[in-house]
Amino acid sequence: MPSDLPVLDRFDHAILRVLSTQGRLPVAELARRVGLSKTPTQTRLKRLEAEGVITGYRAMLNPLRLGLAHVAFIELRLSDTREAALAEFNAAVRAIPEVEECHMIAGGFDYLLKVRTPDMARYREIMAERISALPHVANSSTYVAMEAVKDTSFAAS
Incomplete structure (x- = not known):
């Protein structure tokens, strides 16, 4: 340790x-x-x-009560993974409020995004207009969540 x-x-x-x-x-x-x-x-x-073990306190919101029931996970592959390209991508993805989480991944793709929207129509719009337009995105695969079996990032409904 x-x-x-x-x-x-x-x-x-x-x-x-x-x-x-x-x-x-x-x-x-x-x-x-x-x-x-x-x-x-x-x-x-x-x-x-x-000591930075507790970094703050916040309200946990119920996304279902806010009309944000649609959850999709997106694997993204970038065309360029040099540090400058990664920094550019990172800054741009942080500006998309529908992206709840973004993780750099070691494996068959570069990033995994969790996107929350009200419905499939809004998801398609965000995907087409914002996510696909992120710097250096080469291709993507989307997986739509049917049910959250365990999710500690928000209060249970």
């Missing part, structure tokens, strides 16, 4: 487990759930934030 990683004990892990599903929990309740008093729990929270 790299030496720059913070050392976490069972209380730290318990705090992180609880906060990963209930980030707005008051410190007193968090302390009760992990078996510590309020002051040590608060101290640990501040340390976990300072």
Whole structure:
């Protein structure tokens, strides 16, 4: 394990487990759930934030309640994978709000995108007008998700 990683004990892990599903929990309740008093729990929270283990807090939105039920995964192959081309692609893909995730992949393609839209018609529009027009895109393959069996990136419906 790299030496720059913070050392976490069972209380730290318990705090992180609880906060990963209930980030707005008051410190007193968090302390009760992990078996510590309020002051040590608060101290640990501040340390976990300072060490970059906890990077922030956010609301988890239900995409189905927002009318964003269509999920597609897209494999992209680029025509150029030199650093400048990758940087250009990365900057451009970040500007497409419908792209929820973008991962550089080691394998038979270069990037895997997760795209969320209201329906197939909007997906086709985003694919044709925005994603296909990204710098250095050579070809793509799309896979439409039928059901999210496990997805911890948003609240369960």
